[in-house]
Amino acid sequence: MARYIIKRLLQAIPLVILISIICFTLIQLAPYNAIDTMITPMMSKEAVELINIKYGFDQPIYIQYFLWLKGILSGEFGYSIITHGSISQDLISRIPATISLVLPSYIIALFISIVLGLISGANKNKLIDKIIDGFCSIGIAIPSFWFAMILIFIFGYKLRLLPILGMSTIGMKPSLSDFLLHFIMPGTVLVVAFMPELIRYVRSSTLGQISEDYVVVQKAFGATKREILFKHVFKNVLLPIVTKMGMALPMLITGAMITETVFGWPGVGPYFVTAVQSLDYPVIMAVLLLSSTLVILGNLISDILYFLIDPRIKEMR
Template identity: 75%
Template sequence: MGKYILKRIAQAVPLLLIISIICFTLIQLAPYNAVDAMTNPKMSKKTIELIKIKYGFDKPAYIQYLYWLKGILTGQFGYSIVTHESIFNDLASRIPATMILVLPSYICALILSIILGLMAGLNKNKLADKIIDGFCSIGISIPTFWFAMILVFIFGYELGILPILGMHTIGINSTADFLKHFIMPFIVLTFAFMPENTRYVRSSTIGQLSEDYVMVQEAFGASKFEILFKHVLKNVLLPIITKLGMALPMLITGGVITETVFGWPGVGPYFIKAIQGLDYPVVMAVMVLSSTLVILGNLISDILYVVIDPRIKSMR
Protein backbone atom coordinates (compact mmCIF):
# COMPACT_ATOMS: atom_id res chain seq x y z
CA MET A 1 0.00 0.00 0.00
CA GLY A 2 2.72 2.46 1.04
CA LYS A 3 4.81 1.63 -2.01
CA TYR A 4 1.82 2.16 -4.29
CA ILE A 5 1.06 5.59 -2.77
CA LEU A 6 4.71 6.66 -3.09
CA LYS A 7 4.73 5.43 -6.68
CA ARG A 8 1.63 7.46 -7.55
CA ILE A 9 3.04 10.57 -5.88
CA ALA A 10 6.31 10.12 -7.78
CA GLN A 11 4.32 9.94 -11.02
CA ALA A 12 2.37 13.09 -10.14
CA VAL A 13 5.42 15.32 -9.56
CA PRO A 14 6.77 15.34 -13.15
CA LEU A 15 3.22 15.68 -14.43
CA LEU A 16 2.76 18.83 -12.36
CA LEU A 17 6.01 20.18 -13.76
CA ILE A 18 4.84 19.52 -17.32
CA ILE A 19 1.51 21.23 -16.61
CA SER A 20 3.28 24.29 -15.20
CA ILE A 21 5.40 24.51 -18.38
CA ILE A 22 2.30 24.21 -20.58
CA CYS A 23 0.44 26.90 -18.62
CA PHE A 24 3.40 29.27 -18.79
CA THR A 25 3.93 28.60 -22.51
CA LEU A 26 0.28 29.22 -23.36
CA ILE A 27 0.42 32.57 -21.61
CA GLN A 28 3.63 33.44 -23.45
CA LEU A 29 1.98 32.57 -26.78
CA ALA A 30 -1.04 34.78 -26.11
CA PRO A 31 -1.43 37.69 -28.61
CA TYR A 32 -1.26 40.19 -25.73
CA ASN A 33 1.04 40.07 -22.75
CA ALA A 34 1.21 41.61 -19.30
CA VAL A 35 3.17 44.60 -20.60
CA ASP A 36 0.32 45.47 -22.98
CA ALA A 37 -2.04 45.57 -20.00
CA MET A 38 0.17 48.06 -18.13
CA THR A 39 1.09 50.37 -21.00
CA ASN A 40 -0.61 52.51 -23.62
CA PRO A 41 0.51 53.84 -27.05
CA LYS A 42 1.26 57.29 -25.59
CA MET A 43 4.07 55.95 -23.38
CA SER A 44 7.62 56.34 -24.53
CA LYS A 45 9.80 53.35 -25.32
CA LYS A 46 11.97 54.18 -22.32
CA THR A 47 9.00 54.07 -19.97
CA ILE A 48 7.88 50.74 -21.41
CA GLU A 49 11.38 49.33 -20.98
CA LEU A 50 11.43 50.47 -17.35
CA ILE A 51 8.12 48.67 -16.75
CA LYS A 52 9.52 45.51 -18.32
CA ILE A 53 12.60 45.69 -16.09
CA LYS A 54 10.50 46.34 -12.97
CA TYR A 55 8.40 43.21 -13.47
CA GLY A 56 11.16 41.03 -14.94
CA PHE A 57 9.69 40.88 -18.46
CA ASP A 58 13.02 41.94 -19.96
CA LYS A 59 14.54 38.56 -19.10
CA PRO A 60 14.39 35.45 -21.36
CA ALA A 61 11.25 33.34 -21.11
CA TYR A 62 12.98 30.42 -19.39
CA ILE A 63 14.35 32.75 -16.68
CA GLN A 64 10.85 34.19 -16.16
CA TYR A 65 9.54 30.65 -15.87
CA LEU A 66 12.14 29.67 -13.26
CA TYR A 67 11.37 32.74 -11.14
CA TRP A 68 7.65 32.08 -11.44
CA LEU A 69 8.04 28.38 -10.60
CA LYS A 70 10.17 29.22 -7.56
CA GLY A 71 7.40 31.52 -6.32
CA ILE A 72 4.73 28.85 -6.87
CA LEU A 73 6.76 26.22 -4.99
CA THR A 74 7.28 28.58 -2.04
CA GLY A 75 3.60 29.58 -1.91
CA GLN A 76 4.23 33.00 -3.40
CA PHE A 77 1.97 33.36 -6.43
CA GLY A 78 3.20 36.86 -7.08
CA TYR A 79 1.18 40.05 -7.37
CA SER A 80 -1.63 41.15 -9.62
CA ILE A 81 -0.38 43.55 -12.27
CA VAL A 82 -3.76 45.33 -12.18
CA THR A 83 -4.48 45.71 -8.46
CA HIS A 84 -0.91 45.08 -7.19
CA GLU A 85 -2.40 42.92 -4.44
CA SER A 86 -0.96 39.56 -3.37
CA ILE A 87 -2.51 36.79 -5.44
CA PHE A 88 -2.11 34.35 -2.55
CA ASN A 89 -4.08 36.63 -0.22
CA ASP A 90 -6.75 37.23 -2.88
CA LEU A 91 -7.23 33.50 -3.44
CA ALA A 92 -7.18 32.76 0.30
CA SER A 93 -10.06 35.19 0.80
CA ARG A 94 -12.09 33.96 -2.19
CA ILE A 95 -11.66 30.18 -2.10
CA PRO A 96 -13.76 29.74 1.10
CA ALA A 97 -16.66 31.63 -0.52
CA THR A 98 -16.44 29.36 -3.57
CA MET A 99 -16.33 26.21 -1.44
CA ILE A 100 -19.34 27.37 0.62
CA LEU A 101 -21.33 27.49 -2.62
CA VAL A 102 -19.92 24.62 -4.69
CA LEU A 103 -19.48 21.91 -2.03
CA PRO A 104 -23.13 21.76 -0.82
CA SER A 105 -24.29 21.99 -4.45
CA TYR A 106 -22.17 19.03 -5.53
CA ILE A 107 -23.11 16.90 -2.49
CA CYS A 108 -26.81 17.57 -3.07
CA ALA A 109 -26.45 16.85 -6.80
CA LEU A 110 -24.60 13.60 -6.03
CA ILE A 111 -27.27 12.37 -3.60
CA LEU A 112 -30.07 13.18 -6.06
CA SER A 113 -28.06 11.60 -8.89
CA ILE A 114 -27.70 8.33 -6.98
CA ILE A 115 -31.43 8.18 -6.23
CA LEU A 116 -32.52 9.10 -9.77
CA GLY A 117 -29.86 6.90 -11.38
CA LEU A 118 -30.94 3.88 -9.35
CA MET A 119 -34.59 4.49 -10.24
CA ALA A 120 -33.76 4.87 -13.93
CA GLY A 121 -31.57 1.75 -13.97
CA LEU A 122 -34.18 -0.31 -12.16
CA ASN A 123 -36.87 0.81 -14.64
CA LYS A 124 -34.80 0.57 -17.82
CA ASN A 125 -36.75 1.75 -20.92
CA LYS A 126 -39.87 2.31 -18.81
CA LEU A 127 -41.70 5.59 -18.21
CA ALA A 128 -39.64 6.55 -15.14
CA ASP A 129 -36.41 5.93 -17.03
CA LYS A 130 -37.57 8.01 -20.00
CA ILE A 131 -38.60 10.90 -17.76
CA ILE A 132 -35.30 10.89 -15.88
CA ASP A 133 -33.31 10.55 -19.11
CA GLY A 134 -35.28 13.43 -20.63
CA PHE A 135 -34.53 15.55 -17.57
CA CYS A 136 -30.81 14.71 -17.92
CA SER A 137 -30.85 15.60 -21.63
CA ILE A 138 -32.42 18.97 -20.85
CA GLY A 139 -29.93 19.58 -18.04
CA ILE A 140 -26.94 18.83 -20.25
CA SER A 141 -28.31 20.95 -23.13
CA ILE A 142 -29.14 24.09 -21.15
CA PRO A 143 -26.17 26.46 -20.71
CA THR A 144 -25.50 27.27 -17.07
CA PHE A 145 -25.47 31.04 -17.59
CA TRP A 146 -28.82 30.91 -19.42
CA PHE A 147 -30.50 28.97 -16.62
CA ALA A 148 -28.98 31.37 -14.08
CA MET A 149 -30.32 34.40 -15.96
CA ILE A 150 -33.79 32.82 -16.19
CA LEU A 151 -33.85 32.39 -12.40
CA VAL A 152 -32.62 35.96 -11.95
CA PHE A 153 -35.37 37.27 -14.23
CA ILE A 154 -38.16 35.27 -12.58
CA PHE A 155 -37.25 35.38 -8.89
CA GLY A 156 -35.17 38.54 -8.86
CA TYR A 157 -36.92 40.95 -11.25
CA GLU A 158 -40.46 39.67 -11.79
CA LEU A 159 -41.28 38.28 -8.32
CA GLY A 160 -38.63 40.20 -6.40
CA ILE A 161 -38.42 37.55 -3.67
CA LEU A 162 -34.70 36.77 -3.94
CA PRO A 163 -31.65 39.06 -4.15
CA ILE A 164 -29.80 39.05 -7.44
CA LEU A 165 -26.17 39.75 -6.64
CA GLY A 166 -23.63 39.10 -3.94
CA MET A 167 -23.33 36.90 -0.88
CA HIS A 168 -24.82 39.36 1.61
CA THR A 169 -26.85 42.53 1.47
CA ILE A 170 -24.69 45.53 2.33
CA GLY A 171 -24.95 46.22 6.04
CA ILE A 172 -26.73 42.92 6.77
CA ASN A 173 -24.79 39.84 7.86
CA SER A 174 -27.52 37.46 9.02
CA THR A 175 -27.95 33.77 8.18
CA ALA A 176 -31.38 34.42 6.66
CA ASP A 177 -29.94 37.05 4.31
CA PHE A 178 -27.11 34.70 3.31
CA LEU A 179 -29.58 31.89 2.51
CA LYS A 180 -31.62 34.21 0.30
CA HIS A 181 -28.50 35.00 -1.73
CA PHE A 182 -27.45 31.34 -1.67
CA ILE A 183 -30.65 29.76 -3.07
CA MET A 184 -30.40 30.68 -6.77
CA PRO A 185 -26.70 29.90 -7.39
CA PHE A 186 -27.15 26.70 -5.36
CA ILE A 187 -30.03 25.58 -7.60
CA VAL A 188 -28.09 26.43 -10.77
CA LEU A 189 -24.99 24.47 -9.73
CA THR A 190 -26.99 21.50 -8.45
CA PHE A 191 -28.87 21.39 -11.74
CA ALA A 192 -25.56 21.62 -13.65
CA PHE A 193 -23.82 18.83 -11.71
CA MET A 194 -26.72 16.38 -11.60
CA PRO A 195 -27.38 15.13 -15.19
CA GLU A 196 -23.94 13.65 -15.91
CA ASN A 197 -23.75 11.92 -12.53
CA THR A 198 -27.30 10.57 -12.91
CA ARG A 199 -26.47 8.95 -16.25
CA TYR A 200 -23.27 7.55 -14.77
CA VAL A 201 -25.18 5.90 -11.91
CA ARG A 202 -27.88 4.68 -14.30
CA SER A 203 -25.40 2.90 -16.57
CA SER A 204 -23.63 1.34 -13.56
CA THR A 205 -26.96 0.16 -12.14
CA ILE A 206 -28.00 -1.46 -15.41
CA GLY A 207 -24.65 -3.23 -15.60
CA GLN A 208 -24.91 -4.52 -12.03
CA LEU A 209 -28.51 -5.73 -12.47
CA SER A 210 -27.32 -8.07 -15.22
CA GLU A 211 -24.74 -9.75 -12.94
CA ASP A 212 -25.17 -13.31 -11.67
CA TYR A 213 -25.43 -12.34 -7.99
CA VAL A 214 -28.64 -10.45 -8.76
CA MET A 215 -30.22 -13.57 -10.26
CA VAL A 216 -29.15 -15.56 -7.20
CA GLN A 217 -30.81 -13.04 -4.89
CA GLU A 218 -33.99 -13.13 -6.98
CA ALA A 219 -33.97 -16.93 -6.77
CA PHE A 220 -33.89 -16.65 -2.98
CA GLY A 221 -36.97 -14.44 -3.10
CA ALA A 222 -35.39 -11.04 -2.43
CA SER A 223 -37.46 -8.04 -3.53
CA LYS A 224 -36.26 -5.60 -6.18
CA PHE A 225 -35.70 -2.82 -3.66
CA GLU A 226 -33.84 -5.14 -1.30
CA ILE A 227 -31.53 -6.22 -4.12
CA LEU A 228 -31.10 -2.63 -5.24
CA PHE A 229 -30.23 -1.06 -1.91
CA LYS A 230 -28.52 -3.97 -0.16
CA HIS A 231 -26.39 -5.35 -2.97
CA VAL A 232 -26.41 -3.30 -6.17
CA LEU A 233 -25.95 0.07 -4.44
CA LYS A 234 -22.63 -0.93 -2.85
CA ASN A 235 -21.18 -1.95 -6.23
CA VAL A 236 -22.61 1.11 -7.96
CA LEU A 237 -21.05 3.48 -5.42
CA LEU A 238 -17.53 2.14 -5.96
CA PRO A 239 -17.04 3.81 -9.37
CA ILE A 240 -18.47 7.03 -7.89
CA ILE A 241 -15.20 7.34 -5.97
CA THR A 242 -13.53 8.28 -9.25
CA LYS A 243 -16.13 10.97 -9.79
CA LEU A 244 -15.55 12.29 -6.27
CA GLY A 245 -11.83 12.58 -6.90
CA MET A 246 -12.39 14.38 -10.19
CA ALA A 247 -14.79 16.74 -8.40
CA LEU A 248 -11.95 18.17 -6.31
CA PRO A 249 -11.00 20.91 -8.83
CA MET A 250 -14.68 21.86 -9.00
CA LEU A 251 -14.40 23.13 -5.43
CA ILE A 252 -12.25 25.95 -6.82
CA THR A 253 -13.26 26.47 -10.45
CA GLY A 254 -16.55 24.56 -10.75
CA GLY A 255 -18.72 27.65 -10.36
CA VAL A 256 -16.84 30.24 -12.41
CA ILE A 257 -19.76 31.16 -14.69
CA THR A 258 -22.43 30.89 -11.99
CA GLU A 259 -20.42 32.97 -9.52
CA THR A 260 -19.89 35.63 -12.17
CA VAL A 261 -23.59 35.83 -13.09
CA PHE A 262 -24.67 36.16 -9.46
CA GLY A 263 -21.75 38.33 -8.37
CA TRP A 264 -20.73 35.72 -5.78
CA PRO A 265 -17.40 36.84 -4.23
CA GLY A 266 -15.50 33.66 -5.08
CA VAL A 267 -12.76 32.61 -7.47
CA GLY A 268 -15.05 32.88 -10.53
CA PRO A 269 -15.37 36.68 -10.85
CA TYR A 270 -11.73 37.06 -9.81
CA PHE A 271 -10.62 34.75 -12.63
CA ILE A 272 -12.90 36.34 -15.25
CA LYS A 273 -11.72 39.85 -14.35
CA ALA A 274 -8.10 38.67 -14.61
CA ILE A 275 -8.74 37.35 -18.12
CA GLN A 276 -10.49 40.56 -19.18
CA GLY A 277 -7.72 42.71 -17.70
CA LEU A 278 -4.88 40.57 -19.12
CA ASP A 279 -3.75 39.97 -15.54
CA TYR A 280 -1.59 36.98 -16.48
CA PRO A 281 -0.06 36.25 -13.04
CA VAL A 282 -3.58 35.68 -11.70
CA VAL A 283 -4.60 33.60 -14.72
CA MET A 284 -1.53 31.38 -14.41
CA ALA A 285 -2.01 30.96 -10.65
CA VAL A 286 -5.62 29.81 -11.05
CA MET A 287 -4.76 27.50 -13.97
CA VAL A 288 -1.93 25.83 -12.06
CA LEU A 289 -4.08 25.53 -8.92
CA SER A 290 -6.90 23.91 -10.89
CA SER A 291 -4.52 21.53 -12.70
CA THR A 292 -2.89 20.55 -9.41
CA LEU A 293 -6.30 19.72 -7.95
CA VAL A 294 -7.09 17.52 -10.97
CA ILE A 295 -3.94 15.49 -10.39
CA LEU A 296 -4.54 15.40 -6.63
CA GLY A 297 -8.11 14.25 -7.25
CA ASN A 298 -6.89 11.39 -9.43
CA LEU A 299 -4.35 10.43 -6.78
CA ILE A 300 -6.99 10.42 -4.03
CA SER A 301 -9.34 8.34 -6.20
CA ASP A 302 -6.66 5.72 -6.87
CA ILE A 303 -5.75 5.47 -3.19
CA LEU A 304 -9.40 5.17 -2.12
CA TYR A 305 -9.90 2.44 -4.70
CA VAL A 306 -7.05 0.46 -3.18
CA VAL A 307 -8.33 1.02 0.36
CA ILE A 308 -11.97 0.12 -0.32
CA ASP A 309 -11.80 -2.66 -2.92
CA PRO A 310 -9.85 -5.73 -1.70
CA ARG A 311 -9.61 -7.07 -5.25
CA ILE A 312 -7.63 -4.03 -6.37
CA LYS A 313 -5.49 -4.22 -3.22
CA SER A 314 -4.50 -7.82 -4.00
CA MET A 315 -3.58 -6.83 -7.57
CA ARG A 316 -1.15 -4.19 -6.26
Protein backbone atom coordinates in the same frame (compact mmCIF):
# COMPACT_ATOMS: atom_id res chain seq x y z
CA MET B 1 -0.43 1.53 1.80
CA ALA B 2 2.19 4.17 2.59
CA ARG B 3 4.45 2.85 -0.19
CA TYR B 4 1.59 3.09 -2.68
CA ILE B 5 0.79 6.71 -1.72
CA ILE B 6 4.46 7.73 -1.92
CA LYS B 7 4.77 6.02 -5.30
CA ARG B 8 1.73 7.86 -6.66
CA LEU B 9 2.97 11.18 -5.29
CA LEU B 10 6.36 10.71 -6.96
CA GLN B 11 4.60 9.93 -10.23
CA ALA B 12 2.52 13.10 -9.92
CA ILE B 13 5.46 15.49 -9.44
CA PRO B 14 6.79 15.32 -13.04
CA LEU B 15 3.24 15.72 -14.33
CA VAL B 16 2.71 18.88 -12.26
CA ILE B 17 5.98 20.32 -13.59
CA LEU B 18 4.93 19.49 -17.15
CA ILE B 19 1.58 21.19 -16.62
CA SER B 20 3.29 24.28 -15.23
CA ILE B 21 5.48 24.46 -18.35
CA ILE B 22 2.44 24.09 -20.61
CA CYS B 23 0.50 26.80 -18.72
CA PHE B 24 3.45 29.17 -18.86
CA THR B 25 4.08 28.48 -22.55
CA LEU B 26 0.44 29.00 -23.54
CA ILE B 27 0.41 32.38 -21.83
CA GLN B 28 3.62 33.37 -23.60
CA LEU B 29 2.12 32.39 -26.96
CA ALA B 30 -0.86 34.68 -26.47
CA PRO B 31 -1.12 37.48 -29.08
CA TYR B 32 -0.95 40.13 -26.33
CA ASN B 33 1.22 40.39 -23.26
CA ALA B 34 0.75 41.92 -19.86
CA ILE B 35 2.70 45.05 -20.79
CA ASP B 36 -0.02 45.99 -23.28
CA THR B 37 -2.41 46.63 -20.40
CA MET B 38 -0.04 49.03 -18.63
CA ILE B 39 1.36 51.21 -21.40
CA THR B 40 -0.17 54.07 -23.36
CA PRO B 41 0.84 55.62 -26.70
CA MET B 42 2.11 58.65 -24.75
CA MET B 43 4.74 56.65 -22.81
CA SER B 44 8.36 56.93 -23.81
CA LYS B 45 10.49 53.90 -24.66
CA GLU B 46 12.39 54.40 -21.42
CA ALA B 47 9.17 54.22 -19.38
CA VAL B 48 8.11 51.03 -21.16
CA GLU B 49 11.53 49.52 -20.55
CA LEU B 50 11.30 50.34 -16.85
CA ILE B 51 7.97 48.48 -16.66
CA ASN B 52 9.55 45.51 -18.40
CA ILE B 53 12.41 45.47 -15.92
CA LYS B 54 10.10 45.91 -12.91
CA TYR B 55 8.04 42.83 -13.77
CA GLY B 56 10.95 40.77 -15.11
CA PHE B 57 9.73 40.73 -18.71
CA ASP B 58 13.17 41.75 -19.93
CA GLN B 59 14.56 38.37 -18.84
CA PRO B 60 14.78 35.33 -21.16
CA ILE B 61 11.69 33.11 -21.18
CA TYR B 62 13.30 30.27 -19.24
CA ILE B 63 14.48 32.69 -16.54
CA GLN B 64 10.96 34.09 -16.23
CA TYR B 65 9.62 30.53 -15.88
CA PHE B 66 12.08 29.53 -13.16
CA LEU B 67 11.45 32.75 -11.23
CA TRP B 68 7.70 32.12 -11.45
CA LEU B 69 8.09 28.47 -10.44
CA LYS B 70 10.37 29.40 -7.55
CA GLY B 71 7.72 31.76 -6.19
CA ILE B 72 5.00 29.12 -6.50
CA LEU B 73 7.08 26.50 -4.68
CA SER B 74 7.51 28.97 -1.84
CA GLY B 75 3.74 29.50 -1.71
CA GLU B 76 3.77 32.86 -3.47
CA PHE B 77 1.96 33.18 -6.81
CA GLY B 78 3.22 36.68 -7.40
CA TYR B 79 1.26 39.90 -7.72
CA SER B 80 -1.57 41.01 -9.95
CA ILE B 81 -0.43 43.38 -12.66
CA ILE B 82 -3.73 45.26 -12.54
CA THR B 83 -4.47 45.54 -8.81
CA HIS B 84 -0.89 44.99 -7.57
CA GLY B 85 -2.33 42.79 -4.81
CA SER B 86 -0.91 39.45 -3.71
CA ILE B 87 -2.46 36.65 -5.79
CA SER B 88 -2.02 34.19 -2.92
CA GLN B 89 -3.95 36.45 -0.55
CA ASP B 90 -6.64 37.04 -3.17
CA LEU B 91 -7.10 33.30 -3.67
CA ILE B 92 -7.09 32.59 0.06
CA SER B 93 -9.88 35.12 0.56
CA ARG B 94 -11.94 33.87 -2.42
CA ILE B 95 -11.56 30.08 -2.35
CA PRO B 96 -13.70 29.62 0.82
CA ALA B 97 -16.56 31.50 -0.88
CA THR B 98 -16.32 29.25 -3.93
CA ILE B 99 -16.18 26.08 -1.82
CA SER B 100 -19.19 27.21 0.23
CA LEU B 101 -21.16 27.41 -3.02
CA VAL B 102 -19.85 24.43 -5.02
CA LEU B 103 -19.42 21.78 -2.29
CA PRO B 104 -23.03 21.79 -0.95
CA SER B 105 -24.35 21.98 -4.51
CA TYR B 106 -22.30 18.99 -5.61
CA ILE B 107 -23.24 16.92 -2.55
CA ILE B 108 -26.95 17.65 -3.12
CA ALA B 109 -26.61 16.78 -6.81
CA LEU B 110 -24.72 13.58 -5.96
CA PHE B 111 -27.34 12.28 -3.52
CA ILE B 112 -30.23 13.05 -5.88
CA SER B 113 -28.33 11.55 -8.82
CA ILE B 114 -27.63 8.29 -6.98
CA VAL B 115 -31.33 7.80 -6.22
CA LEU B 116 -32.55 8.80 -9.69
CA GLY B 117 -29.77 6.85 -11.40
CA LEU B 118 -30.63 3.68 -9.48
CA ILE B 119 -34.33 4.07 -10.25
CA SER B 120 -33.63 4.81 -13.91
CA GLY B 121 -31.28 1.85 -14.29
CA ALA B 122 -33.69 -0.53 -12.57
CA ASN B 123 -36.54 0.54 -14.89
CA LYS B 124 -34.75 0.52 -18.22
CA ASN B 125 -36.87 1.83 -21.13
CA LYS B 126 -39.90 2.29 -18.88
CA LEU B 127 -41.77 5.57 -18.43
CA ILE B 128 -39.82 6.68 -15.33
CA ASP B 129 -36.54 5.97 -17.14
CA LYS B 130 -37.62 8.06 -20.12
CA ILE B 131 -38.70 10.94 -17.85
CA ILE B 132 -35.39 10.95 -15.99
CA ASP B 133 -33.45 10.69 -19.26
CA GLY B 134 -35.48 13.58 -20.67
CA PHE B 135 -34.59 15.69 -17.63
CA CYS B 136 -30.91 14.84 -18.19
CA SER B 137 -31.13 15.88 -21.85
CA ILE B 138 -32.74 19.19 -20.92
CA GLY B 139 -30.20 19.78 -18.15
CA ILE B 140 -27.30 19.21 -20.54
CA ALA B 141 -28.82 21.42 -23.24
CA ILE B 142 -29.62 24.42 -21.04
CA PRO B 143 -26.68 26.86 -20.72
CA SER B 144 -25.96 27.64 -17.07
CA PHE B 145 -25.85 31.41 -17.62
CA TRP B 146 -29.26 31.35 -19.36
CA PHE B 147 -30.84 29.31 -16.57
CA ALA B 148 -29.27 31.65 -14.01
CA MET B 149 -30.73 34.71 -15.71
CA ILE B 150 -34.19 33.08 -15.89
CA LEU B 151 -34.08 32.44 -12.13
CA ILE B 152 -32.91 36.00 -11.48
CA PHE B 153 -35.71 37.42 -13.62
CA ILE B 154 -38.46 35.31 -12.01
CA PHE B 155 -37.44 35.02 -8.36
CA GLY B 156 -35.26 38.10 -8.02
CA TYR B 157 -36.88 40.72 -10.23
CA LYS B 158 -40.54 39.74 -10.70
CA LEU B 159 -41.41 37.98 -7.44
CA ARG B 160 -38.66 39.63 -5.35
CA LEU B 161 -38.37 36.52 -3.20
CA LEU B 162 -34.62 36.01 -3.37
CA PRO B 163 -31.56 38.30 -3.43
CA ILE B 164 -29.91 38.62 -6.84
CA LEU B 165 -26.24 39.33 -6.14
CA GLY B 166 -23.53 38.40 -3.64
CA MET B 167 -23.44 35.88 -0.80
CA SER B 168 -24.65 38.26 1.92
CA THR B 169 -26.75 41.38 2.23
CA ILE B 170 -24.69 44.57 2.37
CA GLY B 171 -25.05 46.37 5.69
CA MET B 172 -26.43 43.34 7.51
CA LYS B 173 -24.63 41.14 10.00
CA PRO B 174 -23.70 37.83 8.32
CA SER B 175 -26.07 35.02 9.27
CA LEU B 176 -26.88 31.49 8.12
CA SER B 177 -30.40 32.42 7.02
CA ASP B 178 -29.11 35.31 4.91
CA PHE B 179 -26.45 33.07 3.35
CA LEU B 180 -29.03 30.40 2.50
CA LEU B 181 -31.26 32.97 0.79
CA HIS B 182 -28.33 34.07 -1.38
CA PHE B 183 -27.32 30.43 -1.96
CA ILE B 184 -30.67 29.16 -3.31
CA MET B 185 -30.46 30.48 -6.88
CA PRO B 186 -26.77 29.87 -7.68
CA GLY B 187 -26.94 26.55 -5.83
CA THR B 188 -29.94 25.48 -7.91
CA VAL B 189 -28.11 26.36 -11.12
CA LEU B 190 -25.11 24.25 -10.10
CA VAL B 191 -27.23 21.30 -8.93
CA VAL B 192 -29.03 21.23 -12.28
CA ALA B 193 -25.69 21.53 -14.08
CA PHE B 194 -24.04 18.70 -12.10
CA MET B 195 -26.93 16.21 -12.06
CA PRO B 196 -27.34 15.04 -15.70
CA GLU B 197 -23.85 13.57 -16.05
CA LEU B 198 -23.98 12.02 -12.56
CA ILE B 199 -27.41 10.46 -13.16
CA ARG B 200 -26.33 8.89 -16.42
CA TYR B 201 -23.13 7.63 -14.83
CA VAL B 202 -25.05 5.96 -11.98
CA ARG B 203 -27.62 4.59 -14.42
CA SER B 204 -24.89 3.01 -16.53
CA SER B 205 -23.28 1.43 -13.46
CA THR B 206 -26.68 0.17 -12.27
CA LEU B 207 -27.40 -1.51 -15.61
CA GLY B 208 -24.06 -3.29 -15.39
CA GLN B 209 -24.73 -4.51 -11.86
CA ILE B 210 -28.28 -5.72 -12.50
CA SER B 211 -26.97 -8.26 -15.01
CA GLU B 212 -24.58 -9.78 -12.42
CA ASP B 213 -25.12 -13.26 -10.93
CA TYR B 214 -25.60 -12.03 -7.37
CA VAL B 215 -28.77 -10.19 -8.44
CA VAL B 216 -30.20 -13.43 -9.89
CA VAL B 217 -29.33 -15.23 -6.64
CA GLN B 218 -31.09 -12.57 -4.54
CA LYS B 219 -34.19 -12.84 -6.73
CA ALA B 220 -34.14 -16.61 -6.27
CA PHE B 221 -34.08 -16.13 -2.50
CA GLY B 222 -37.18 -13.95 -2.73
CA ALA B 223 -35.65 -10.52 -2.22
CA THR B 224 -37.80 -7.63 -3.38
CA LYS B 225 -36.74 -5.30 -6.17
CA ARG B 226 -36.23 -2.44 -3.71
CA GLU B 227 -34.07 -4.59 -1.41
CA ILE B 228 -31.90 -5.75 -4.31
CA LEU B 229 -31.56 -2.20 -5.61
CA PHE B 230 -30.78 -0.31 -2.41
CA LYS B 231 -29.08 -3.02 -0.32
CA HIS B 232 -26.96 -4.84 -2.88
CA VAL B 233 -26.72 -3.00 -6.20
CA PHE B 234 -26.28 0.33 -4.38
CA LYS B 235 -23.09 -0.84 -2.64
CA ASN B 236 -21.46 -1.94 -5.89
CA VAL B 237 -22.55 1.20 -7.74
CA LEU B 238 -20.78 3.35 -5.15
CA LEU B 239 -17.34 2.09 -6.16
CA PRO B 240 -17.22 3.77 -9.60
CA ILE B 241 -18.78 6.86 -8.01
CA VAL B 242 -15.52 7.22 -6.07
CA THR B 243 -13.83 8.18 -9.33
CA LYS B 244 -16.36 10.93 -9.90
CA MET B 245 -15.89 12.23 -6.36
CA GLY B 246 -12.14 12.44 -6.82
CA MET B 247 -12.44 14.13 -10.20
CA ALA B 248 -14.86 16.64 -8.68
CA LEU B 249 -12.05 18.16 -6.59
CA PRO B 250 -10.99 20.77 -9.19
CA MET B 251 -14.64 21.85 -9.46
CA LEU B 252 -14.41 23.11 -5.88
CA ILE B 253 -12.23 25.92 -7.24
CA THR B 254 -13.16 26.36 -10.90
CA GLY B 255 -16.50 24.58 -11.26
CA ALA B 256 -18.72 27.64 -10.89
CA MET B 257 -16.94 30.42 -12.76
CA ILE B 258 -19.90 31.37 -14.96
CA THR B 259 -22.46 30.98 -12.17
CA GLU B 260 -20.37 33.00 -9.72
CA THR B 261 -19.90 35.75 -12.28
CA VAL B 262 -23.63 35.97 -13.11
CA PHE B 263 -24.67 36.11 -9.45
CA GLY B 264 -21.77 38.30 -8.30
CA TRP B 265 -20.62 35.59 -5.88
CA PRO B 266 -17.25 36.72 -4.44
CA GLY B 267 -15.35 33.57 -5.38
CA VAL B 268 -12.59 32.55 -7.77
CA GLY B 269 -14.87 32.79 -10.83
CA PRO B 270 -15.24 36.59 -11.10
CA TYR B 271 -11.58 36.95 -10.11
CA PHE B 272 -10.46 34.74 -13.01
CA VAL B 273 -12.88 36.27 -15.53
CA THR B 274 -11.69 39.77 -14.65
CA ALA B 275 -8.07 38.62 -15.03
CA VAL B 276 -8.79 37.23 -18.52
CA GLN B 277 -10.55 40.42 -19.58
CA SER B 278 -7.69 42.60 -18.35
CA LEU B 279 -4.87 40.26 -19.52
CA ASP B 280 -3.65 39.84 -15.94
CA TYR B 281 -1.33 36.95 -16.83
CA PRO B 282 0.05 36.17 -13.35
CA VAL B 283 -3.51 35.61 -12.07
CA ILE B 284 -4.43 33.53 -15.13
CA MET B 285 -1.37 31.30 -14.74
CA ALA B 286 -1.97 30.87 -11.01
CA VAL B 287 -5.60 29.76 -11.45
CA LEU B 288 -4.76 27.47 -14.38
CA LEU B 289 -1.94 25.81 -12.46
CA LEU B 290 -4.08 25.47 -9.34
CA SER B 291 -6.97 23.83 -11.20
CA SER B 292 -4.62 21.52 -13.14
CA THR B 293 -2.89 20.44 -9.94
CA LEU B 294 -6.26 19.70 -8.36
CA VAL B 295 -7.08 17.40 -11.30
CA ILE B 296 -3.94 15.38 -10.54
CA LEU B 297 -4.71 15.43 -6.83
CA GLY B 298 -8.26 14.29 -7.57
CA ASN B 299 -6.94 11.32 -9.54
CA LEU B 300 -4.60 10.47 -6.66
CA ILE B 301 -7.43 10.61 -4.12
CA SER B 302 -9.60 8.40 -6.36
CA ASP B 303 -6.84 5.80 -6.61
CA ILE B 304 -6.30 5.79 -2.85
CA LEU B 305 -10.03 5.44 -2.17
CA TYR B 306 -10.21 2.56 -4.63
CA PHE B 307 -7.26 0.98 -2.85
CA LEU B 308 -9.02 1.28 0.52
CA ILE B 309 -12.48 0.19 -0.62
CA ASP B 310 -11.87 -2.64 -3.09
CA PRO B 311 -9.97 -5.64 -1.61
CA ARG B 312 -9.25 -6.97 -5.11
CA ILE B 313 -7.00 -3.97 -5.78
CA LYS B 314 -5.07 -4.69 -2.57
CA GLU B 315 -4.44 -8.23 -3.76
CA MET B 316 -3.14 -7.02 -7.12
CA ARG B 317 -0.74 -4.65 -5.36
